[in-house]
């Protein structure tokens with residue numbers, strides 16, 4: 001099984017001592033198969049937000065997408081495992097700003 005679903009470009013912005021309070025946030029967009037209702041997307045959102053690296057998460061069952069904002073790095077494998085734990089299939093992950 002390939003361990004890279006394509007979301008590996010990590011952007012690191014330079015930090016300065018003055019701006020240590022500025023957190024580096026990264027967004028990742030996922031395509032997710034298997035969500036059918038708001039209960040599904042809500043379950044995925046909760047599981048994603050339970051990950052320590054995740055600042056916030058959103059899931060849209062109608063569009064079949066989910067998005068996470070990260071406060072620290074998170075691998076595509078960890079996202080995949082979380083989506084599967086929620087009962088869905090992770091189709092793709094890409095960095096989104």
Ligand SMILES: [Cu+2]
Nearest residue numbers: 036037039040
């Ligand atoms: Cu559902």
